[in-house]
Amino acid sequence: MPAQTLPQIPIKKGEPAYKLWIFEPGWKGELPLILNLRQMAEQKRPAILPGHRLCAGCAAPIIVKLASFAFRGPTIVVNATGCLEVATTIFPYTSWAVPWIHNAFENSAATASGVESAIKAFKKTGRLQWDHVDVVVFAGDGGTFDIGLQSLSGAAERGHDFLYILYDNEAYMNTGIQRSGGTPKYAWTTTSPVGTVLPGKTQNKKPIADIMVAHRIPYVATATPAHWLDFIKKVRKGIEVNGPAFIHALSSCDRGWRHDTSLTIEISRRAVDTCYFPLWEWTPKTGYLLTDRSLAIARNPKLKQPIEKFLEIQGRFRHLLKPENRHLLRELQEYVDSVWEDLLNRAANAPR
Amino acid sequence: MTEAVKTPKIPPEEQELLTINGDEAVAYAVKQSLVDVVAAYPITPQTIIVEKFSEFVANGEVHTEFVPVESEHSAMSAVVGAAAAGARAFTATAANGLALMWEILYIAASLRLPIVLAVANRALSAPINIHCDHSDAYGMRDSGWVQLFVENVQEAYDTTIQAFKIAEDERVLLPVAVNLDGFFLSHTLENIRLLPDEKVHEFLGGYRKVPKVKVDYFDEEVPLMLNPARPLSFGPLDLYDYYFEHKMHQVEAMKRVPEVVREVNDKWYELTGRKYGDGILVPYEVEDADIVVTVLGSTAGTVRHVVKKLRREGKKVGMVRIRMFRPFPHEELAKLLKDAKVVGVMDRGISFGSYGPSFLEINTALYDYKEKPLLVNYVYGLGGRDAPPELIEKMFEELLKDAEKGVVENKLRFLGVRE
Ligand SMILES: Cc1ncc(C[n+]2csc(CCOP(=O)(O)OP(=O)(O)O)c2C)c(N)n1
Ligand code: SF4
Numbered sequence: 197m198p199a200q201t202l203p204q205i206p207i208k209k210g211e212p213a214y215k216l217w218i219f220e221p222g223w224k225g226e227l228p229l230i231l232n233l234r235q236m237a238e239q240k241r242p243a244i245l246p247g248h249r250l251c252a253g254c255a256a257p258i259i260v261k262l263a264s265f266a267f268r269g270p271t272i273v274v275n276a277t278g279c280l281e282v283a284t285t286i287f288p289y290t291s292w293a294v295p296w297i298h299n300a301f302e303n304s305a306a307t308a309s310g311v312e313s314a315i316k317a318f319k320k321t322g323r324l325q326w327d328h329v330d331v332v333v334f335a336g337d338g339g340t341f342d343i344g345l346q347s348l349s350g351a352a353e354r355g356h357d358f359l360y361i362l363y364d365n366e367a368y369m370n371t372g373i374q375r376s377g378g379t380p381k382y383a384w385t386t387t388s389p390v391g392t393v394l395p396g397k398t399q400n401k402k403p404i405a406d407i408m409v410a411h412r413i414p415y416v417a418t419a420t421p422a423h424w425l426d427f428i429k430k431v432r433k434g435i436e437v438n439g440p441a442f443i444h445a446l447s448s449c450d451r452g453w454r455h456d457t458s459l460t461i462e463i464s465r466r467a468v469d470t471c472y473f474p475l476w477e478w479t480p481k482t483g484y485l486l487t488d489r490s491l492a493i494a495r496n497p498k499l500k501q502p503i504e505k506f507l508e509i510q511g512r513f514r515h516l517l518k519p520e521n522r523h524l525l526r527e528l529q530e531y532v533d534s535v536w537e538d539l540l541n542r543a544a545n546a547p548r
Numbered sequence: 549m550t551e552a553v554k555t556p557k558i559p560p561e562e563q564e565l566l567t568i569n570g571d572e573a574v575a576y577a578v579k580q581s582l583v584d585v586v587a588a589y590p591i592t593p594q595t596i597i598v599e600k601f602s603e604f605v606a607n608g609e610v611h612t613e614f615v616p617v618e619s620e621h622s623a624m625s626a627v628v629g630a631a632a633a634g635a636r637a638f639t640a641t642a643a644n645g646l647a648l649m650w651e652i653l654y655i656a657a658s659l660r661l662p663i664v665l666a667v668a669n670r671a672l673s674a675p676i677n678i679h680c681d682h683s684d685a686y687g688m689r690d691s692g693w694v695q696l697f698v699e700n701v702q703e704a705y706d707t708t709i710q711a712f713k714i715a716e717d718e719r720v721l722l723p724v725a726v727n728l729d730g731f732f733l734s735h736t737l738e739n740i741r742l743l744p745d746e747k748v749h750e751f752l753g754g755y756r757k758v759p760k761v762k763v764d765y766f767d768e769e770v771p772l773m774l775n776p777a778r779p780l781s782f783g784p785l786d787l788y789d790y791y792f793e794h795k796m797h798q799v800e801a802m803k804r805v806p807e808v809v810r811e812v813n814d815k816w817y818e819l820t821g822r823k824y825g826d827g828i829l830v831p832y833e834v835e836d837a838d839i840v841v842t843v844l845g846s847t848a849g850t851v852r853h854v855v856k857k858l859r860r861e862g863k864k865v866g867m868v869r870i871r872m873f874r875p876f877p878h879e880e881l882a883k884l885l886k887d888a889k890v891v892g893v894m895d896r897g898i899s900f901g902s903y904g905p906s907f908l909e910i911n912t913a914l915y916d917y918k919e920k921p922l923l924v925n926y927v928y929g930l931g932g933r934d935a936p937p938e939l940i941e942k943m944f945e946e947l948l949k950d951a952e953k954g955v956v957e958n959k960l961r962f963l964g965v966r967e
Contacts, residue, residue: 270776274629285784295774297632298783299625299655306622310585310629310637311774313613317584317635320611323755329776347625350618 233424236265241293243273248291249283253450253457255464256280256363258421260334263361263443264294266431271330272315274308276339277301279370279449280363302343304335305351308358330435331358337378338368341402352411352440359434359441362404365449373452377402380472381531382524384512385452395515395524400531408442409478415441417477417487422464426488430477437479446473454511463509465489469499470506471536476543484543494546500536503529556821563741563820570704570733571596573740574640574666574726577708578612579604580748582755584635587615587626591645592678593730594668598640620645624652624665631661632782634773636712636756639663642730643670646684650691656723657692657798659782660772662715662756663723665693666708668734669845669896671931679932680730682844683897685873686905692798694724694805695874697844699830701738704728706822709743710812712752717812718759719804727873729846731932743820751819802875809872828877830869831884833859837866839947840888840921842881842910844870847894847928847935854940865944870906878913885914888921889951892943894963896929903927903960922956928963939964 243264250257256279264271273296275281281298284291299307312331318324335344340362348360367385368374375388380401384390388397408416414437419427427445434441448455448463455463467473468489475490486494493499504525507513516525540546568576575597578586588598598616605614613630617623620641627637641649646667656663669685671677685695694714698704704726711724728734743751760769763780770778786794806828813827824830832852834840843851848869858865868884870877885891891914895904902908907925914920926943929935943963950956 272633272774272776282785285781287784287786287790290781290784292781293779295776295779296781297629297774298781299628300651303622303625303652306587306617306625307629309615309617309622310587310626310631310635311633313585313587313615313626314630314633314635314637317611317613320613321584321755325777346618347622350622353618354615 231425240265243267243271243292243294244284245291245293247289249286250279251449251451251457253460254279255421255447255449255460256365258460259361259363259427259445259447262421262424262427263332263431266428266435267294267332268330268432268435269328270326271332272297272311274299274304274311274331274333276304276333276335276344277370278336278339279365280334280336282370301339303347304333304339304344305348305360308333308360309351309354309356312356312358332435333358333360335360335362336369337362337364337366338376340364341377341404349411352408352413352442355413355439357439359431359443361431361443361445363445363447364404365447365452366401367449367452369449369452378404382513382516382528384515390515395521396512405442405444411440412480413440413442414438415477415479417443418473418475419443419445420464420468420473420475421445421447422461423468423475423488426475430487433477452512454514455509459509463506466501466506466509469493469501470503470532471500472503472506472532474536474539476539482544484539485545486539486543491545494540494543503532556817557819558743558747560741560821563743565739566742567737567739568701569596569735569737570701570728571668571735572600573701573705574708574728575600575604576742577705578638579610580743580745581638581709581712581752582636582749583610583612583638584756585613585615585627585630585637586639587617587623587630587637588639589617589620589623589641589645591620591642591670593670593680593734594640594642594645594666596734597666597668620648621652624649624656627663628652628656628659628661631656631663632659632774634756634758634771634775636716637661637663638665640666640668642668643672643684647672647687650688653688653691653693655783658794660721660797660801661723662712662721664708664711664715665723665725667725667727668730669727670730677931678730680732681896681930681932682727683930685725685727686897686899688725689874689905692722692802693874694720694722694872695727696724696872697727697870698733699824699846699848699869701733701736702740702822703824704733705740705742706816706820706824709748709751710816713812714805714808716756717808720801720808721759722798722801722805727845732846741820747819751815805875806872806877806880824871825869828872829880829884830871832867832869834866834868834884834888836864838864838889838951839892839944840866840868840885841892841894841944841947842868842870842885842906843894844873844906845896847896850935850937851894851940854937854944857937858941858944863944863948865948873906876909878909881910882913882917885910886917886920890924890947890956891921892924892926892947894926894928898927898930922950922954923959924950924956925960926963927960933964935964
């Protein structure tokens, strides 16, 4: 095995091997102590280290990095099969500075259930070195909307204490851009190609975050890497609640969405600006609450952009911009509007 | 077969006598084994294990976290997570449930997690059937698990405790499946003896101890677990440049299993006065036998009974019960069988388009001998079809005729099936 050049991880007796939270232990405030991204990146070691092999421009590692800034202490990460898993741990290398386990594709929530149960058993018998060890799952849309839904639903029903972060790149990217339950209507993928008869995927995206709300778990939220402070705060809340928490993070994929590698953050921004991907959080007590840019749009509807703004920089929707497909575009706009209206009706903080 | 040692460390009168079935025996063994996490899903005939164990949890008799998962796939997935986190973990299933676990069985073994799994053996669908055969266990034979088969309820209890000891031995670090015949053992009451709790704890060395490994980015050896103080990555992508070597580690670990199983069997004998052959094979009347039958699981009791009867009639017959199916004891078994005239191999399962799985193993075991017995495969008892003494006797009579003739015409026979 070749010698590794991972950064030295300082280990002192009784201390965790890394410190990556921006909320120092015991901090009770709403905002993190460091509010500057550059400072955060310089001073804190994220859970994912440089050198991984995700594509340039991939949003997934940004999501992991931002999420890990909100970790509050010892944390174990569970990862479903997919791009993130494959590209961060090609043996004998690993990009993970935290204990990490990949079991299979569809079972990350069940695996997390087991890890969390082990921690509980250790705690009960005085064998846990720390007060608390958090469990965070990262899984793609395929591993969440489709093949992993049963294990996620089961773990949510049983009430295990873990945070599940879905990085949703809206297709099975690791196997080469196949459609999933998370792929939006009319998107091109290799199994929903644009042909002479079919205009890409013919079904709508599954409302996964609402499905998790229906489980009435303590915390559900949506997020994007562009709205980073909103995301970090949500991760922190998800970790702090007792019981399952779920964050649906939109994760652009330049390979599958066919966009320029420099547009990752811009696309995430536009997804929110067009209300294609509204930002909100939900708890059993507060119900739906709009957050960040989506709250601003709700207060000032003039900020809402037409759906083309989101589609026009992505090759997977190119066919929708052709004159003969104008009716599809209109249909898509109507769908986005109806979902947004529905959310405005439910959100407690939307202006009436 | 249990033989009594003259002075076991714990004399029988200090071992509690209970009248329980095989599933309950497994549940008691798990209760005494300081198991941290049990994840399981109901399926007949395994369900009683989970029900009984839930009672222990509900009454606060164990520290165990019980995870009532939504499927067997998740049961195996959860115990993989738990064992990777350093816990002692257990699950149980049968038939379709075991089939649903299949993907994760391989992962559990490849991650070298010492999980213990009880299988209350049951036929696979379709047609759906809840009764005993070994098709479920045969289906996992290539997954990298150690597979033990028990003959009676006492052995189910003993073996479940032993399984943790074997799995966690640093020479092994492999998951272990304990097979008990559905209904014949899972639901049948027997008087068995249980050790005091603290003796079981002592036998297992207390809570699970995680082995330490050398990883190049840490100066000192680190515990092989998900440990926030010493982060390791479990289950990475592993391509053609390392995967093969990692499989070789599993091959080597399997080679070390027999010595550990023997040692554990011996230690158990000193402690309790009970042993099962050498832990691997349980021979009966084979020394001068012309006809030897091999068998797995509870049918061995019936076969032994018939051997006894035929011996009284002066017929030179014998039996070997195969207690450990994976790793398969090729050499040891061949030594016991090589001098017989005919060997009848009983399989409660079949590989369609081939023979029964233990027949294939025994053929392999005997191939290198110049002088070797004739071999016949008896597939029997599928879907719980009974194998009464008369049927076993008929089989021995056929084999005696084969021995007389000196040739075997029909190698694959179906015992107890309607024409
Ligand atoms: C049971 C099973 N079926 C199929 C696969 C093949 N497979 C591996 S990764 C993957 C796609 C993952 O997609 P997603 O969850 O969306 O994550 P992404 O790669 O897009 O990040 C598939 C289909 C598998 N590993 N296991
Ligand atoms: S294919 Fe897409 S999701 Fe996968 S690493 Fe590349 S950009 Fe990221």
